[in-house]
Structures are given as structure tokens and as C-alpha cells.
Amino acid sequence: xxxxxxxxxxxxxxxxxxxxxxxxxxxxxxxxxxxxxxxxxxxxxxxxxxxxxxxxxxxxxxxxxxxxxxxxxxxxxxxxxxxxxxxxxxxxxxxxxxxxxxxxxxxxxxxxxxxxxxxxxxxxxxxxxxxxxxxxxxxxxxxxxxxxxxxxxxxxxxxxxxxxxxxxxxxxxxxxxxxxxxxxxxxxxxxxxxxxxxxxxxxxxxxxxxxxxxxxxxxxxxxxxxxxxxxxxxxxxxxxxxxxxxxxxxxxxxxxxxxxxxxxxxxxxxxxxxxxxxxxxxxxxxxxxxxxxxxxxxxxxxxxxxxxxxxxxxxxxxxxxxxxxxxxxxxxxxxxxxxxxxxxxxxxxxxxxxxxxxxxxxxxxxxxxxxxxxxxxxxxxxxxxxxxxxxxxxxxxxxxxxxxxxxxxxxxxxxxxxxxxxxxxxxxxxxxxxxxxxxxxxxxxxxxxxxxxxxxxxxxxxxxxxxxxxxxxxxxxxxxxxxxxxxxxxxxxxxxxxxxxxxxxxxxxxxxxxxxxxxxx
Ligand code: HEM
Numbered sequence: 001x002x003x004x005x006x007x008x009x010x011x012x013x014x015x016x017x018x019x020x021x022x023x024x025x026x027x028x029x030x031x032x033x034x035x036x037x038x039x040x041x042x043x044x045x046x047x048x049x050x051x052x053x054x055x056x057x058x059x060x061x062x063x064x065x066x067x068x069x070x071x072x073x074x075x076x077x078x079x080x081x082x083x084x085x086x087x088x089x090x091x092x093x094x095x096x097x098x099x100x101x102x103x104x105x106x107x108x109x110x111x112x113x114x115x116x117x118x119x120x121x122x123x124x125x126x127x128x129x130x131x132x133x134x135x136x137x138x139x140x141x142x143x144x145x146x147x148x149x150x151x152x153x154x155x156x157x158x159x160x161x162x163x164x165x166x167x168x169x170x171x172x173x174x175x176x177x178x179x180x181x182x183x184x185x186x187x188x189x190x191x192x193x194x195x196x197x198x199x200x201x202x203x204x205x206x207x208x209x210x211x212x213x214x215x216x217x218x219x220x221x222x223x224x225x226x227x228x229x230x231x232x233x234x235x236x237x238x239x240x241x242x243x244x245x246x247x248x249x250x251x252x253x254x255x256x257x258x259x260x261x262x263x264x265x266x267x268x269x270x271x272x273x274x275x276x277x278x279x280x281x282x283x284x285x286x287x288x289x290x291x292x293x294x295x296x297x298x299x300x301x302x303x304x305x306x307x308x309x310x311x312x313x314x315x316x317x318x319x320x321x322x323x324x325x326x327x328x329x330x331x332x333x334x335x336x337x338x339x340x341x342x343x344x345x346x347x348x349x350x351x352x353x354x355x356x357x358x359x360x361x362x363x364x365x366x367x368x369x370x371x372x373x374x375x376x377x378x379x380x381x382x383x384x385x386x387x388x389x390x391x392x393x394x395x396x397x398x399x400x401x402x403x404x405x406x407x408x409x410x411x412x413x414x415x416x417x418x419x420x421x422x423x424x425x426x427x428x429x430x431x432x433x434x435x436x437x438x439x440x441x442x443x444x445x446x447x448x449x450x451x452x453x454x455x456x457x458x459x460x461x462x463x464x465x466x467x468x469x470x471x472x473x474x475x476x477x478x479x480x481x482x483x484x485x486x487x488x489x490x491x492x493x494x495x496x497x498x499x500x501x502x503x504x505x506x507x508x509x510x511x512x513x514x515x516x517x518x519x520x521x
Contacts, residue, residue, distance in 0.1 A: 049079055050079075052079060053079035053080055053081050054081055056078065056079070056080050056081070056502065057080075057081065057501065057502055058500060058501070059500060060377060060500055060501070060502045060503045060504070061377040061407060061500050061503065061505060062500070063078065064078060064087060064377050064378065064405060064407065064408065064503065065377075065407065065408060065411075067087070068087070068089060068405045068408030069408075071089070073089055073090055074392070075087065075088045075089075075093060075390060075392070075394045080502070081230075081231055082230055082231060083113075083399070083400060083401060084396075084400050084401075085378070085400070085401045085402070085403055086390075086394060086396045086400065086401070086402045086403075087378065087402075087403055087404070087405050088390070088402065088403075088404055088405070089404065089405040089408055089409050089412075092391070093390050093391075093392075093404075094380055094404050094456070094460055095460075095461070096390055096391060097380055097382055097402055097404075097460065098380070098460045098461035098462060098463070099461075100382070100388060102129045103129055103385055103386070104384065104385060104386045104388055105382035105383070105384055105385070105388060105402060106128055106129050106382055106383050106385050107381065107382055107459075107463045108126065108127065108128060108129060108134070109128040109129070109382075109383035109385055110381045110382055110383040110401055111126075111313075111381075112126045112128065113230065113383060114226065114230075114381075115222060115226050115309075115312065116225060116226040116229045116230065116237075116241065117305075117309065118241065119225055119226075119229060119237075119241030119242070119244065119245045120221070120222040120225045120226050120245065120251060120312075121222070121251050121305065121308050121309060121312075122245075122251045122252055122254075122255040122305070122308065124305040124308065124309065126309070128383075128385060129385070135291070136287075136288050136291035136292045136293075136298070136306075137288060137291075137306055137310065137466075138466045139287075139291045140284050140287040140288050140291055141284070141310075141466040141467045141470065142466035142467075142469075144284075144287040144291075145199060145284060145287070145467070145469075145470050146355065146469040146470060147355075148199075148282060149352075149355035149356060149469070149470065149473050150352055150353050150354075150355050151282070152198065152199055152282075153351070153352040153355070153356065153473060153477060154348075154352050155198060155203075156194075156195045156198060156199075156474060156477055157348060157352070157477045157481070159191075159194050159195070159198065159206070160191040160194065160195065160477060160478055160481055161481055161485075163190060163191055163194060164187065164191065164481060164482075164485070167182065167187055167190070168180055168182055168187070168515060168517075174514075178516050178517070179514050179515065179516050180514075180515050181491045181512045181513065181514050181515070182512065182513065182515065183509060183510055183511065183512055184323055184326060184327075184507070184511055184512065184513045185319070185320075185323055185507050185508070185509045185511065186509060188319050188322050188323050188326070188478065189216055189219075189315065189319040190212070190216070191478055192315055192318050192319045192322065192474065192478070193212050193215050193216050193315050193319075194206055194212060195474050195477075196311065196314050196315050196318075196474075197211070197212055197215065198283075199283060199284060199470065200283060200284040200285060200307055200310060200311065200314075201258065201261065201283055201284070201285050201307065202261075202281060202283045202285070204261075205257065205258075205261070208257070210253070210257075211253070211254065211257045214250040214253035214254050214257070215250075215254060215311060215315065216315070217250040218250040218251050218253075218254055218308075218311070218312065219312060219315055219316050221248040221250050221251070222251070222312050223316075224244075224248065225241065225244045225245060225248060227501075228240065228244065229241050229244075251308060254308055254311070255304055255308065258285075258304040258307060258308070259300055259301065259304050261285065262285060262289070262300035262301075262303045262304050262307075263300040265281065265285060265286060265289055265300075265303075266289065266297075266299075266300050266303075269289065269290075284307065284310070285303060285307060288303055288306055288307070289303055310467075313467075314467055314471070317375055317376070317471075318471050318474065318475060320375045320505075320506060320507055321366075321369075321370055321375055321471075321475065322475050322478050322479065323507040323511075324369055324370070324373040324375070324498075324507065325365070325366050325369040325370070325475065325479055326479065326482060326488070326513065327373070327490065327497055327507070327511075328365070328368075328369040328372070328373070328422065328424075329365075329479070329482070329483065329488065330488055330489045330490045330493070330513065331422075331490070331493070332422055332424060333489070334438075335365055335424040335425075335440075336483060336487075338361055338425075338436045338438065338440070339361055339362055339365060339483050340483055340484060341436075342359055342360075342361045342362060343359060343362065343480045343483060343484055344484065346358050346359060348480075351476070351477075351480070355469065355473060356469070356472060356473025356474075356476050356477070359476060359480070360428050360429060360432055361424075361425060361428050361432065361433075361436075362476055362479060362480065362483075363427070363428070363448060363449045363472070363476070364424065364425050364426060364427035364428035364443075364446075364449075365424040365425070366449050366472070366475060366476070366479065367426075367427045367447070367448075367449040367455075368422060368423060368424050368425075368426050368427065369424075370449075370457055371410045371416070371426075371455065371457075372410075372422055373498075373505070374406060374407050374410060374457060374505075375504060375505060375506075376406060376407075376457075376503055376504055377405070377406060377407040377408075377503040377504070377505075378403040378404060378405060378406055378407070378503045379403065379404050379406035379456035379457065379458075379459050379460070380402075380403055380404040380406075380456060380459050380460040380463070381401060381402075381403040382401065382402050382403070383399065383400075383401050384396045384397065384398055384399065384400050384401070384402065385398065386398055388402070403503075404456050404460070406455070406456035406457065409455070409456055410455055410456070415454070417443070417444070423440075423441045423443065424440070425440045425441065425442050425443075426441065426442070426443035427443055427445075427446055427447045427448075427449075428442055428443070428446060429442070429446045430442035430443075430444075430446070449472050450468045450469055450472050452464045452468075484518070484520075485517060485518060486515040486516060486517060486518060487515070487516045487518060488513050488514065488515050488516075489513065489514050490511070490512075490513060490514075491511075491512040491513060491514045492512070495508075495511065496508065497511055
């Protein structure tokens with residue numbers, strides 16, 4: 001199931017009914033549209049294929065892994081209930097996908113299908129192609145937000161730290177009088193949500209509890225509504241989408257909170273042009289507005305829609321990736337001391353002044369954690385808006401998806417030595433690892449967490465994640481707070497930590513960590 005932790009039983013039964021409806025209608029639709037296929041092939045093999053397509057919902061990562069291992073580096077197809085994916089795993093094929101123009105292979109169209117913005121993001125009329133329209137957002141994240149990091153990181157760190165203190169210190173201790181056992185995921189997502197609200201919309205909204213709560217609900221609701229709609233036939237998705245978005249309406253709260261602020265910013269900009277003195281703002285809302293083409297300025301609504309989509313894409317994956325890194329710190333406690341040493345000897349000021357560019361051991365640990373337990377099994381996801389063929393002749397039809405086998409590639413022995421082994425300092429400079437004076441294996445090819453050259457975490461080339469420098473800095477800040485403030489372990493190390501849905505894995509929201517506050521002399 002999806003990461004549900006705050007739904008009422010009414011919402012739960014609503015969701016179950018919709019999912020059952022989706023299942024029945026999709027099967028009927030598929031059977032009807034596959035009559036010719038059915039005559040040519042055996043019904044048993046047809047049913048087996050459809051069953052596996054549905055199984056993909058619950059076992060996506062292991063199905064992709066199985067096919068990846070069989071394919072021996074060649075592209076392979078995966079059936080999903082509503083579509084078919086062509087999965088590639090050679091860097092040459094990935095480059096071919098990246099080289100295809102936006103009107104042939106589109107990330108935006110795949111994201112639109114994934115998130116159903118019409119019903120999950122207050123009727124956002126998302127285009128299939130990014131084109132020049134998307135440039136203000138990319139410039140804002142890649143250049144302006146990244147260069148603003150030294151200014152914003154101290155506030156992010158202080159707020160995250162205060163939030164952790166108040167959430168953790170309010171919990172009852174165990175019998176030893178010291179240990180507290182908070183649920184990890186809610187703690188992490190709250191910190192990341194604050195950080196993103198500050199970076200995207202400014203301090204007032206970041207401090208607005210109702211807004212941040214709606215922002216977190218919005219993520220779960222988006223996943224839920226989008227999944228149901230993807231499984232329904234087109235004719236049903238419109239009324240069901242309208243119904244669901246009227247019941248699960250956190251995106252409306254966000255929209256209504258952001259619109260007056262965006263309207264005021266647009267007004268202030270007009271007044272500034274007339275020579276009036278107006279307040280100065282340094283956040284993504286302002287930069288997106290200022291980066292939009294002067295000849296065709298964006299309306300307040302357009303700015304808000306862009307920010308809502310950004311909110312979803314940034315809070316969810318960053319929080320889940322941090323959660324798995326904390327699990328790994330608990331599962332591999334031998335790394336904690338060297339990491340503490342690095343953080344405490346360098347200090348926060350250096351971290352913030354370098355925009356999160358220091359702490360190479362922590363950088364490597366995060367990279368190894370995301371390599372071994374990636375939230376997403378695939379990357380470089382594109383929808384074919386026109387038929388497309390790879391250089392080896394493998395072709396996809398219009399509407400089908402292409403993606404890379406990110407997880408399989410990260411576990412490929414020809415790319416990473418001893419890939420199944422967790423080596424936290426695999427990506428650090430061997431000279432730095434040697435100085436620790438302990439038997440930690442350092443990799444032969446040092447490489448940064450934000451690099452896009454040797455793995456697929458951030459996607460590919462012109463579409464590679466423009467928020468990765470910000471994401472890496474915020475993740476480091478949160479992990480460094482955990483590492484320096486607490487001794488930690490998983491409360492129940494044997495319990496399952498995550499579940500799969502399609503190509504994703506999600507940490508269980510109820511997984512607890514046992515924390516003991518460190519007494520630093
Ligand atoms: C651990 C955290 C994150 C991961 C693993 C991640 C990963 C990705 C991936 C795989 C893509 C698609 C690239 C492709 O298909 O070639 C992407 C795109 C994108 N990411 Fe991230 N991301 C993260 C955090 C963030 C954050 C914090 C932001 C914003 C501050 C952000 C903003 C974006 C945007 C706007 C795009 C779309 C780029 C485009 O349309 O060209 N991401 N990200």
C-alpha cells in the first residue's frame with residue numbers, strides 16, 4: 001500500500017473501492033483491446049503476462065531486477081497494468097535517450113502521467129513538453145538556489161535542529177530514563193518540508209504550521225489519487241479524479257496560501273519598475289517570477305502551479321533518501337565515529353560557507369546508501385510522444401515509456417566492485433580514508449554524491465536533477481544533526497523497513513529509531 005499514516009477509515013475504504021474498481025475496469029479494458037493478441041497467443045500466456053503486469057505494482061523492483069539479470073545488458077520490456085516500459089542499462093542507450101528531442105521523448109509527459117496534476121495539483125494544465133517554458137524553474141534551482149545555499153543553510157540547520165529537539169524531547173523515555181524511540185519518517189519529512197518551504201516560499205510560510213502540514217498531506221494524497229487514476233480507464237478517470245480531489249484537497253490549501261503571496265510579489269515587481277521601494281525577497285518564488293520571459297511574464301497562478309509541482313518532486317524523494325541513509329547509519333554503526341570526527345573537526349561554519357561542499361566521508365556514505373538502497377529502481381524516465389528506436393533496433397510505440405535500470409546498474413559488478421557489499425567510504429578519496437587509521441575500504445574511483453557521470457540517481461544530461469546540490473546539502477545537514485546529537489539504532493532491526501510500490505520503495509512510516517542524546521564534554 002501507499003505510505004498512509006494519517007488517513008481516516010473513510011478515506012481508506014474510499015481508496016480501496018477505487019482501487020478495486022480500477023482493477024476490474026483495467027482487466028476488462030485490456031482483455032477487450034487484446035482480443036487479436038489473445039487469438040495469436042495462448043490464453044494462458046496472455047493471463048500470465050497480465051498477472052505479472054499487476055504484480056509489478058507490488059514487486060516492481062524485484063521484477064525489474066530479475067529481467068535486468070536475464071537481459072545481460074540488452075534493453076528489455078516490462079509490462080505494467082496500464083502501459084509498457086522499455087528499460088535500458090547501457091550508457092550508450094542512455095545517451096541516445098538524452099539526445100532525443102523533447103517532442104519525441106519527454107520527461108514532463110512521463111511525470112504528468114505519474115502525478116496526474118489535473119486532479120492532484122489544483123487543475124494544473126501541465127504541458128507534455130517542457131520546452132523553453134521550463135527554463136525559469138531549471139535556472140532558479142540549478143543556479144540561483146545553489147548559489148544562495150551559504151546564506152540559507154544556517155537557517156535551515158537551526159530550524160531542523162530546533163524541530164528535532166522539540167519533537168524528540170517531548171517523547172517519554174524508556175525505563176533507562178534516556179532512550180526515546182520516535183518514528184523516523186515523520187521526523188525526517190517535517191524537517192525537509194520546513195527546509196523546502198523556507199527555500200521555495202520564504203520564512204513566513206515555512207513557519208506556518210497549517211501550510212506545512214497541508215504540504216506533507218499533499219504528498220500522500222498526490223501519490224494516492226494519481227495511482228488510482230492511472231489504473232482507471234480514461235472515461236472513468238475524469239469523474240473519479242474530480243471526486244477524489246474534492247475529498248482529498250490539501251493541494252487547494254497550498255494553492256490558496258500561495259496565491260495571495262505570488263500576487264503580492266507580482267504587484268511589488270510592477271511597483272519596483274516604477275521606482276517604488278519594495279521589500280527584497282530571496283526565495284524560489286521570487287526567482288521563478290524574475291526568470292520568466294520579460295515579454296511573457298508569468299501570472300501568479302502559473303508561478304504557484306510551478307511551485308506546487310516542485311514541492312511534490314522535492315520533499316518526497318529527499319525525505320525517503322534521508323530515511324534510508326539513517327537506517328544505514330544504524331545498520332553499519334562502525335561508520336558513525338569517523339563521520340562524527342569529520343563533522344566536528346570541520347564544523348558547521350565551513351559546511352555552510354562551502355554550500356555543503358565539505359564532509360567528503362559523509363558525502364561518500366550518502367552515495368553508498370543511495371546506491372545500495374535507491375528509492376527509485378529506474379531513472380531517466382521518458383514518455384515517447386512519437387515512435388522511437390534505439391541504435392540496436394529496439395523500438396517503442398507512441399505513449400510507451402523508456403527508462404534506465406538505475407538500481408540494476410548500481411549493483412552491476414562491471415561498474416562497482418563487490419557491489420552487494422556496503423562500503424560507506426567507497427566514493428571517498430583513498431588518502432582521506434587512510435587518515436582515519438581504520439580498515440575501511442576506499443574506492444578506486446572517488447566521486448561526489450551529486451555527480452551524474454557514474455550513476456543514475458539524478459537522471460541524465462539535460463534533464464538531470466537541477467535541485468541536486470540543494471538536496472545534497474540539506475540531506476547532509478539533517479544527517480549531521482542526527483550523527484552529532486544522538487547515538488542511534490533501529491528499535492527493531494529485524495523488522496521490514498520498506499515496501500515496494502511500482503518502481504519505488506517507501507520506508508514504513510512506523511519504523512522507529514532508538515535515540516540516546518550524546519553528552520558532549
Ligand atoms: C534525493 C533527492 C532527489 C533525487 C534522488 C532526485 C532525482 C531526480 C531525477 C532522477 C530526476 C529526473 C532526471 C531525468 O529523468 O533525467 C529529477 C528531476 C528533477 N528534480 Fe530532482 N531529485 C531530488 C531532489 C530534488 C530537489 C530537492 C529538487 C528541488 C529543489 C528537485 C528538482 C527537480 C526538478 C525540477 C526536476 C525536473 C528537471 C527537468 O524537468 O529537466 N529534485 N530529480
